Amino acid sequence: MANIFDVAKLAGVSKTTVSRVINNQEPIRLSTRERIVKAMKTLDYSPNYFAKGMRTNKTRTIGIVVPDIANSFYTEMLRGIEDITGSENFMNILCSTNESADRELWYLENLSNRSIDGLIMCTWSKEQENLNYLEKLGQRIPIVFMDYIMKSDPVSYVITDGFNSSRFTTNYLIGIGKKRIAYIRSSSRFSAGYERFLGYKTALMDNNVIMDESIVFEGEYHKNTGYEGAEYFMALSHAPDVIMAASDIMAVGAIQYLKEHGIRIPEDVSVIGYDNMELCTLLDPALSTISQPIRRLGKTAADILIKCISDSTYPKQQIVLENELIIRNSLDPILKGEKIIPIPGNWTMERRN
Known part of the structure; x- marks a missing residue:
């Protein structure tokens, strides 16, 4: 050999x-x-990277923990991570927890035992045992969080501002004359999803609109949640004129129900999602959405992590990327193409804590 x-x-x-x-x-x-x-x-x-790792205490291996790799958001984010790690000759170990706190902790313990150099963490779990383990792990190796911020010591994170994006969009809908805005939200255990819902609620208060709990539907980040939410909303005696969803996948489910039941989009009810996945422009009508720079989120997180691995004195980074509101035919029936509206940044650490 x-x-x-x-x-x-x-x-x-x-x-x-x-x-x-x-x-x-x-x-x-x-x-x-x-x-x-x-x-x-x-x-x-x-x-022989294993032998090299024994000598240098570096394995050039990064752990990545996500809640559900079947969610196309994380697939696109992973592409961004690999854009950077591949060019820097780092290996990735991808762990999908299937939204299980127990499995998340099991992965963290096993990644630690495999001597990874650093971790990109997309946690949704609020279990204190998991958070305590992450805090201890962060004292040994660099960790970059995405869409979640530890409330103890300063950490590196790369996020977008879900609160302000939903608040801005809800204000926009009210401004163009929408009166009854329904919301399909994620489970409260998802911190990023809760931020989006809080932005929606705050925008209603901005406009002195009393929140109607009957037009809020809660579920997982799945298409079935959107389908069931639309079914529930349209059975109300006073149906909404807009359905906002906490993710594009949820919005796809809502559109499926509406089309199956002959409800016109957007003439009878408009639909707007969140993420701007590739599928948005393939739908009929094309889905309006809040666009996140998903691939850039992954690239930025990987870049920070590798710098932290290479230089133990590299300072913690707190990066907030701005979103855009993209108007398409699910909101405007006569629009040709799409209209992009930048969402101004208005992020504060105090609100997330």
Whole structure:
């Protein structure tokens, strides 16, 4: 079996130069890099990262924990993470908890035992045992949170402002004459979903509108929740003229119910989602939505994490990316294409705590 010395000999360079190419360190001449890569292929040489990790205390491995990989939000976010980790020669270990607090804790313990260099955490669990474990783990390795912020010591996080985005959008709907705005919300255990619902409630108060609990429907981030929510709303004696959903997947379910029952969108009831997944423009009518820069969320989180891994003195980063309101035909029947409205930032740490 070939080793790094064999590669160096064949390529006519030093072991150090081969090591710099393996670790993607600059500067290396392109011709030299190509010669080393060719030698590695000729000798069928692969770096032994486990052995290297024993020597350097670094495994170039990152853990990623998400609630549900079947949710296309996390699929798109993962693409962004891999844009960065792949270019930096880091391996990813992806763990999908299926929205189970017990499974989340099990994954965290196992990732810790596998000596990962850092963690990107998309937690929804509010179980104190899990939060305590994360706090202890964060003392050993860098962690970047997404859509959740630990309330103890300062942490690195990358988020968007769900509260302000929902508040802005609800105010916009009221401003264009919508009177009865129904809301399909996520379970209260999802912190990001609760922020979106709180923004909706606050916008109603902004406009002296008394909140009607009968036009709020709660469930999981699934299409069935949207379908059942629309069914419930349309059975009311006073049906809504807009259905807002806490995610695009929920909105898809609502649209499915409305179309199956001959309810015109948006002439009878408008629909608006949250996330701006690719499927939004494939629907008929195209789905209006609050657009999150999902791939950029993943790229930013991975970039921060790798910098923290490479430099233990790198300061904690708190990044808030701005969203956009995208108007399409599910809200405006005569609009050609789409209208993009920037949502101004108005984020405060105090509100999340």
